[in-house]
Amino acid sequence: MTDAPIAARRSTLRTHHGDTFDDPYEWLRDKESTEVIAHLESENEYTQQELAHLSELRETLFHEIKGRVQETDLSVPTRRGDWWYYSRSEEGAQYGIHCRTAAVADDWTPPVLEPGVPVPGEVVLLDGNVKAEGHEFFSLGAFDTSDDATLLLWSTDFEGDELYTVHVRDLRTGEVLADEIPDTGSAFFTPDGTGIVYTTRDDAWRPDTLWLHRLGTPLADDVRLFHEPDEKFWLGAGITRSRRYLVIAVGSSITSEEHLVDLAGDLTAPPRVVWPRREGVEYSLDHAVVDGEDRLYILHNDGALDFELVAVDASDPQGERRVVVPHEPGRRLLGMDAFRDFATVEYRSEGLERVGLLDYATDAIEDVTFDEPLYSAGVSGNPEWHSPFLRLGYTSFVTPATVYELDLSTRELVLRKQVAVLGGYDPQDYDQRRAWATASDGTLVPISLVWRRSFGEPGDTPRPVHLYGYGSYEHSIDPGFSVARLSELDRGMVFAVAHVRGGGEMGRQWYEDGKLLQKRNTFTDFVACAEQLVADGVTAPSLLVAEGGSAGGLLMGAITNLAPELFAGVLAAVPFVDALTTILDPSLPLTVIEWDEWGDPLHDPDVYEYMKSYTPYENIGDGSTYPRILAVTSLNDSRVAYVEPAKWVAALRAAGARDVLLKCEMVAGHGGVSGRYNSWKERAFELAWILDTVGLA
Template identity: 40%
Template sequence: MYRQPFPRRLYIGGILYLPLLLFSTANRIIAVHPKISISPSGQSIAAMSSQSQPPSPPLAKKVKHKMELFGDVRVDNYYWLRDDSRKNPQVISYLQQENAYTEAIMSGTKKFEDEIYAEIRGRIKEDDISAPLRKGPYYYYARTLEGKEYVQYCRRPIPNHDAPPSVHDTMPTGPDAPPEHVILDENVKAQEYDFYRIGAFKVSPNHKLVAYAEDTKGDEIYTVYVIDAETRAPVGKPLVGVTSYLQWAGNEALVYITMDEILRPDKVWLHKLGSDQSNDSCLYHEKDDMFSLDLQASESEKFLFIASESKITRFVFYLEVSKPEDGLRVLTPRINGIDTSVSHRGNHFFIQRRSDEFFNSELLACPVDNTSATTILIPHRASVKIQDIQLFSDHLVVYEREQGLPKISIYRLPAIEEPLTSLQGAQAVQFIDPVYSVDPSESQFSSTILRFSYSSLRTPPSVYDYDMITGESVLKKIETVLGGFDASNYVTERKWAAASDGTQIPISIVYQKNLVKLDGSDPMLLYGYGSYEVCVDPDFKASRLSLLDRGFVFAIAHIRGGGEMGRQWYENGKFLKKKNTFTDFIACAEFLIEKKYCSKEKLCIEGRSAGGLLIGAVLNMRPDLFKAAVAGVPFVDVLTTMLDPTIPLTTSEWEEWGDPRKEEFYFYLKSYSPVDNLKAQNYPNILVTAGLHDSRVMYSEAAKFVAKLRDMKTDDNMLLFKCELGAGHFSKSGRFERLQDDALTYAFILKALNMIPTSGSALN
């Protein structure tokens, strides 16, 4: 759990399901219509917006709050905006005023924004299903219905399910097919709430029960329900106040994780169906506040793995599913600086191990009955990073990264009863785009069929089944994009920009070849992140077509601090090297201008969460370089937050940013923390967003940044702040609601570039 742009992958009955469940918002408590907000002058902002002159922005009151450490004094006049209860009337009033001001400033282009929303929504095939996954006697999939915000979780029996699977298998449909059964309908559940998100959906091994984790606020605190898969009848009482880490331990027990008061996953529990939650047994309590717990199931379904992890250390316990009463056993010991992830097949555990020496990871195996007797299967390679592995009864799939691009390598394993001493003859899966994204998807452990998801900047999300024996690959599902989309109209490129120290930074680029001139006159949106070793791979986003089809160039700067180029790429963008993240981004922007992809007057930038920190930092460093900036749920009050161990995530992230209770880190963090480095200068047009119930980046960081910037900036450019009063970190929960965020962002960018038509269609 960290300040990331994307949530963890969600498996629906075994299906990796991304398109409809990525983001969230809404909770009606304290939601007051923004038009009743009152400006500091006492006049309603909505009323002012109808007058000829633009309304005055809200001015947050100043209350001096002095902070002193290492002889350094900082004054935060807007510290009062932080309210852990989210109920302070003065805070809520200020947020409402900011929302009303944003609405007023954008009111003149509201029709255009609505047209963009309709345009984006018009590309979606509203009635659709995900690629069915064959699992046991059923096909599992998710269905969407026309006009409905949420999904249905479904399954259909497989005729002759004992026959071996094939890449050519298709789920039977039509009047003679076995009937579809809707296990759970989110649309029905969500009727009671303004926000609704399922964070885990787990089918029991015998396929008779389903456990799912439900969040109805956006704060990522879940309630787990167990239902009968056929009748939907509840089984036992719900588990409350838990995380979305949830696994079955056989057919009659669940393992789950809870959090402490700062929302750190710290305890793992065993729950027997039919018993009260108060009687659950605690399998492990992690008391070190630098560590958080993780929970995964082996592909073989014979073991559960509980990991305790910090940013540099990870150690693993295992629980035998058939004997949960035996409790946890140590698989990899706790050794500072050693990071391990594990899997299981037959008589062996497979261990992915990383350290300072083996920074891109090596792969080991050890017998289940002798975990100290390890054998190296794939040695460490300085140029290739092992990202993940996936085990099958006869194959090992290794997800790797080389030169910033993902790879899939497949190894045939010896028979389970044979010794496992080495791997022979890697088989590589081939991809066609110059830049692309590949993600593992759940597959049947006993089969020879690998399922993975593929996408590129011009290729919609696609699900493939790959026969690991024959090498045959079959497209099972590609996201339908309506509205005449033709991938051949778009060009994807990969370029390299030289950073200030000479490091080559990869950039992924896409544009509409019939519209872009590449003479410096084209508008551009440049996206960046650069933290937590996260790989922001170049994947497809249908709503982005609303920019590309207006002649925009879109680019992703794969800057240091991310993981695209291996572990050292991350290490060189954290701690006392964090500024490399920002200077890399600036170097990419300057390169794109030099190569005439855009100009300063046409360059817009965007980042979310820790990427919002990036945006805030580069705006302070080079405000002249950009025309407009969008900072989503931005982590901009870095020093104050990292000095406060009562805020969620702080203690576990001292190994990411540095512990500012130490003088060296204090002054380094202060030197780039966006709130602390705002100054009296001209800034470009800026849109900032936040969520009141965000547990990863508090809404107050964005609020303080905007309030202080309003007071200090010397320009007349737009500075807009929108806080979703019912949202968490991932915006609205409905799939159509979520599109409103993109419509606002695009309307803001086009308004800043003076590209909004005075009449006619939204699409020029």
């Protein structure tokens, strides 16, 4: 048995606004150092040693997850042009296989494909398993076919750093063209199929430039279509469903600006701005043709906290705005998709996602309704400008991922597919509900609960609870099904989500109240949810495990400092636990664009003081009072560097934490390992630790 790795302490002074912090573990940031790599490997070896007693449980959990998945399966085909596109998986294969088969001209009903049964006329476009051969990590980025269906574009990442290399294949001959473009972000074909539009990043990993590459020409001749110099703004691009405009979108966390290029003209012509950027104003658009007139439908928050939808003349977008869906406090408009004859509006009300159909003639919205009290629903996979069906994705904590199509002539919801869960899964064996906690300022914070009925109602007797949280970027943790979660529920665990401020579950104000100089609300809300579950008899501190990842990992570090006695264990995935150090350094990837979310501590002493008061790494208390901690990270993570949890773990041990572990994937990125079997094994590893922590191992 080896002892826990002890990182050497080496003074690194950081001075800002008259405050000096001596960081003893900053030397771990040198990713090229053999000493740093050796330290990370020793952490992995120690974690493996300390959790060796769970090896059998991990194997059991992996086989439970695997046993519930229909390994050979297919997606519901999506029509684009004269083809049905779909992906399929095969038993024993890590990655998906992307295919197509010819469509009958007027038949919009997707063919029913049976798992394991050969598809007539199938054309394999890309087999991820073949592309991944010889690589420990594989991620498929862009995937596009030209409008005439003769060319395929795809991009690959073999490191996990989210820098992709674009490739092109001629589907008529099978030839891979010489047009290979490295270090890209997004990429797609021009409508005429003669070029590729793609983004590249700056040294801070920010997508900042949009390029046009003409097939068959040298990369050196690529045309720069747009460059965003402001380091607070990222860039993205796409083509409207109408195929009329190239939309170039730039945005920060709180401000956006969109530009149009009319594809009926010269793609390299200077784009025209729709609405000039104004600090704090966000908007997004889509294009429609109504009564022969080109319209832009713009979703915005200019004087409308929860957003409103307006229509403008596409030739004069800064002219008169006609309100289509007015602002309604508490109804957060999320998105709008324009089709030939109607549009969809997605919004959030009472904490749930909803979908409505917008009538162009009357501006009336007709809601698509579902029966469950907690669910997630959204528009999904509708590339065609005109179709008699609207495809929707649906799920809940107890309902597996489901694909519906709404028959637009009858308004009937047609079930196209529900993901099979093997092993006799019956949704009636499980239940879900919402509870509420009262925050320290009196705010009611929602908690979602899901459990197996045979163990009784939560609150009958204290039970193990797995409490998840995030609470940043207005990102909502919506109801969703998880095969892996069944292994917890079937052992008596209650799974819960704390919908804390900083997320978007309860509207835009919910987000505003959990960011910048109100960020502490995110942490105290989570503690309040944990305390409420204990007070209601749902659980006890010795039975409560918390989990969060990325910005949710910051939440985990903060609640560990705030209320260590309230939790038996804390699982922090790719955790943003050294937030102040990162946000102070504009040379680090993605730092400057984060200032709208966290504040700018480099130039604002109040932000510096506030962040220093909560950032987990700098606020560790008496480690002997801390719960068990497992931190999981990846060496090639370009969003939250491995050094943050590595420093945090070192500092926790130095403070006397008795059971703190670090697991670092040496070839992976922010999303962890690649491949479905590897992902299942990774989740089995984490679940075994959770179950062991609450005595269910």
